[in-house]
Amino acid sequence: MLVRDIMTRHPLSVQPDTSIHDAFLVMQENQIRHLPIMQDGKLLGMVSNRDIRWVVSAFVTPDVKALQEQTIERLMVRPVLTVDEDQPIEEAARIMRTHKVGSLMVLNDEDQVVGIVTGIDLLDAIINLTGVHQPSSRLEVELKSEPGELARVSQLMANLGINIVSVLTSQTDDQHQRFLFRIQTMNVRAAAHKLREAGFQVVYPQ
Known part of the structure; x- marks a missing residue:
């Protein structure tokens, strides 16, 4: 089983000038934990729900405006760990375990972003491979x-x-x-x- 078999294609992304407030809403509304930051088709960084968790508490304060003014670029992690779409899923698991991350961006042979693979995707693959379902x-x-x-x-x-x-x-x-x-x-x-x-x-x- 290859990474391309389990990845999520066309992942949601935001621009680097997106506000922290709007990026948070994108993640909440779409129930995702990892949000790539892209511009003109180029992968710039990644934000996880943990990266912005410390600012979520600000939503219960009157200072929501501050979160609307700060851009997600300030929080994003870079460089972003990636994996080739033709790699076996165990290679993706090895990279994620080694670097202790919850997701990898997936690239094709032209280094274009074609998807995202997460720890949940790998767990689903294990369930499928073992035949438990x-x-x-x-x-x-x-x-x-x-x-x-x-x-x-x-x-x-x-x-x-x-x-x-x-x-x-x-x-x-x-x-x-x-x-x-x-x-x-x-x-x-x-x-x-x-x-x-x-x-x-x-x-x-x-």
Whole structure:
């Protein structure tokens, strides 16, 4: 799955001379947390809801005029972190985790802004990849890190007439890996029992 598959295209943006007041209203009315600052198609900066949170309290004071006079350019963060639209989503996740940011602007091969990807977009992608949104059950198995082990599990599932929706894996040590399956059956304990009979170490369900 690539960044372009999960990004929001044509993200809302404002000009650098937009007032803090108006930028805040754009974010509130459209329920967005990240607002790019652009001018003549060029990306200048980014503002998040956290960046302007400290000024929100001013809206309950008589001095709203001050917020209307100050421009968003004073608050924007620059340079803006970006990712190419053809990068895999895990690269976007790595950049966001490394820099502890909640969004990235997405560029095409001509360095033009084509979208924005957020942490919520990545969470939605994980849900999609794991198949949690489909009728299925969770099955976790620890396998030896040897060729053919995963194929043996897949063959056993096929023999039982059970379709595997998704597979995630993590390394537990040099000799073993954990495999998290989503399988299309509501009788997951029966499948786990068959795996144990075949000599596999089933972690979940017990």
